[in-house]
Amino acid sequence: MIREDFLTDEFFMKQALQEAQKAFDKDEVPVGAVIVANQTVIARAHNLTETLNDVTAHAEMQVITAAANHLGSKYLNDCTMYVTLEPCPMCAGAIFWAQLGKLVFGASDPKRGYELLPAELLHPRTQVYRGILNHQAESLLKEFFKRKR
Amino acid sequence: MIREDFLTDEFFMKQALQEAQKAFDKDEVPVGAVIVANQTVIARAHNLTETLNDVTAHAEMQVITAAANHLGSKYLNDCTMYVTLEPCPMCAGAIFWAQLGKLVFGASDPKRGYELLPAELLHPRTQVYRGILNHQAESLLKEFFKRKR
Numbered sequence A, B: 001m002i003r004e005d006f007l008t009d010e011f012f013m014k015q016a017l018q019e020a021q022k023a024f025d026k027d028e029v030p031v032g033a034v035i036v037a038n039q040t041v042i043a044r045a046h047n048l049t050e051t052l053n054d055v056t057a058h059a060e061m062q063v064i065t066a067a068a069n070h071l072g073s074k075y076l077n078d079c080t081m082y083v084t085l086e087p088c089p090m091c092a093g094a095i096f097w098a099q100l101g102k103l104v105f106g107a108s109d110p111k112r113g114y115e116l117l118p119a120e121l122l123h124p125r126t127q128v129y130r131g132i133l134n135h136q137a138e139s140l141l142k143e144f145f146k147r148k149r
Helices: A009-025 A059-071 A089-098 A134-148 B009-025 B059-071 B089-098 B134-148
Strands: A032-037 A040-046 A079-085 A102-107 A127-130 B032-037 B040-046 B079-085 B102-107 B127-130
Touching: A009 A032, A009 A040, A009 A059, A009 A079, A009 A102, A009 A134, A032 A059, A040 A059, A059 A079, A059 A089, A079 A134, A089 B089, A102 A134, B009 B032, B009 B040, B009 B059, B009 B079, B009 B102, B009 B134, B032 B059, B040 B059, B059 B079, B059 B089, B079 B134, B102 B134
Parallel strands: A079 A102, A102 A127, B079 B102, B102 B127
Antiparallel strands: A032 A040, A032 A079, B032 B040, B032 B079
């Protein structure tokens, strides 16, 4: 059987969803992210704010740090970040500083998504794609918050 | 001689300026921060983006992580952050998540300060004070960028 989604945005977003599932399994808000360079995942992370007791430990922040470590470069111009949920302003600010080439996110965040703000937080050169496998990301988040109630 | 500035905003901002000087001495953009709880410095940090090769290693991000570690709490409602330069949107976003009680900054950042954005990035309960020892912070930044030219 031919893997039709091989090396597509959906393929890499599935990797981010696997990270989100790891967060879910740790009772963390389930958000996951990977960073891809040259069609290869070079960094992966999931939300660890509860485990690390640290509001800055969002998936995006960690994956940026990990990718920069991997590349030996602070700047991620030739990289794509796949993240299951729309970044918050903090993470959008980090994505700006990293000069990320391409951002692909799944579900929109109607409460704290960076696109809610009447301001451009990302670098003008960062391409943005939305809604990739958003239903899977939303299902995981809904299940998490249902259990919390 | 009576130390008139003992435990005032100026006293703690001087501690943040000492951190900024450490950054300067490492050839980092000189920004420093401390977090104070119950009139005591519980965390201190300076910008390390070059040393760590990590755009997220701003003084504010590190000092939030360190203060949360110290307190065993993600939230910094009863804390004050003193930072020598106005935070960027990334750091303002982190300050939001930490629900910081009070933010005191020195110099304004006319390029990437969070107050330039037409949006409220901080938590509504965070009190903000500006311009404390701003000239010292500005002098250090100007000297740094003069050397870079």
